[in-house]
Amino acid sequence: MQKNHVWGAGTAVCLSLLSLTVLAAPRAGDPEQGKAAAALCATCHQADGSGLNNPAGESWPRLAGLEADYLASQLHAYKTGARRNPSMEAFAQMLDDEQILHVSAWFASLPATDGQSAEDQGHSAVLLKRGEQLATEGDWENYVVACSSCHGPDNLGAGTVFPAIAGQHFGYIRDQLLAWQKGTRENDPQRLMATIAERMSSNDINAVAAWLSTQPVAVEQ
Numbered sequence: 001m002q003k004n005h006v007w008g009a010g011t012a013v014c015l016s017l018l019s020l021t022v023l024a025a026p027r028a029g030d031p032e033q034g035k036a037a038a039a040l041c042a043t044c045h046q047a048d049g050s051g052l053n054n055p056a057g058e059s060w061p062r063l064a065g066l067e068a069d070y071l072a073s074q075l076h077a078y079k080t081g082a083r084r085n086p087s088m089e090a091f092a093q094m095l096d097d098e099q100i101l102h103v104s105a106w107f108a109s110l111p112a113t114d115g116q117s118a119e120d121q122g123h124s125a126v127l128l129k130r131g132e133q134l135a136t137e138g139d140w141e142n143y144v145v146a147c148s149s150c151h152g153p154d155n156l157g158a159g160t161v162f163p164a165i166a167g168q169h170f171g172y173i174r175d176q177l178l179a180w181q182k183g184t185r186e187n188d189p190q191r192l193m194a195t196i197a198e199r200m201s202s203n204d205i206n207a208v209a210a211w212l213s214t215q216p217v218a219v220e221q
């Protein structure tokens with residue numbers, strides 16, 4: 001009897017330690033399990049996750065190679081309405097927490113795809129120069145911090161909080177900066193992005209989006 005009691009207490013301690021470990025370690029998604037759900041997304045984000053720059057309408061972001069935790073946090077934001085977009089809302093609602101974990105791991109596992117060249121997009125040299133300045137040095141007179149100070153050297157992303165924006169599509173980057181200005185994207189930590197976007201003119205938004213979209217998605221070897 002006595003022995004049984006001790007064993008029971010020991011098990012209880014073990015079980016509670018186990019659940020603590022489960023809570024502490026964020027679960028990693030399984031790309032293979034996410035592949036099936038990703039088929040729903042291909043119409044817009046494409047099967048290789050490259051998305052599309054659409055000069056005439058809404059652009060679809062590249063998801064390939066972005067951090068899994070970042071992608072998952074955005075899908076949750078669409079579900080709660082902290083980030084609002086009619087094209088995405090319905091798709092985010094279809095996914096439960098488990099599917100969000102796996103589909104994010106799937107897109108994160110795909111190799112990052114390039115944006116578009118400056119020639120193909122027809123951006124002027126003056127616009128691109130201004131964009132480069134904003135992205136790499138910032139504009140101190142207008143309190144705009146260089147994008148690379150948070151988004152990492154070459155704007156290739158830093159950790160799970162600061163997404164890669166180099167090589168992302170022009171139309172998508174522009175629309176996000178406008179969304180922060182309008183307040184339809186409110187899920188950024190500490191309003192870090194909203195504060196910056198609010199200080200940018202529409203010419204500066206176009207400039208930085210244009211330059212970033214032409215940048216390589218990986219460090220050149």
Ligand code: HEC
Nearest residue numbers: 040041043044058059060061071074075085087088091103
């Ligand atoms: C009808 C087109 C369409 C479909 C289908 C679609 N998306 Fe999207 N997705 C978009 C658009 C447009 C945006 C950008 C919306 C915005 O401005 O917030 C977006 C944004 C996202 C983002 C945010 C990316 C970022 O860098 O912040 C994620 C993550 C995402 N989609 C995942 C998915 C997943 C997963 C599916 C499939 C289950 C899916 N999408 C299906 C159009 C679509």
Ligand code: HEC
Nearest residue numbers: 145146147150161162163165173176187188189192193208
């Ligand atoms: C103070 C830090 C900081 C600076 C400086 C900064 N960003 Fe961000 N940016 C963030 C954070 C944090 C996020 C992720 C927001 C979220 O989780 O929704 C983000 C997200 C973005 C996104 C959305 C990417 C996606 O895939 O959806 C774009 C576009 C962006 N930033 C553009 C810029 C540009 C352009 C600049 C420079 C003019 C810039 N950022 C400067 C912190 C910063």
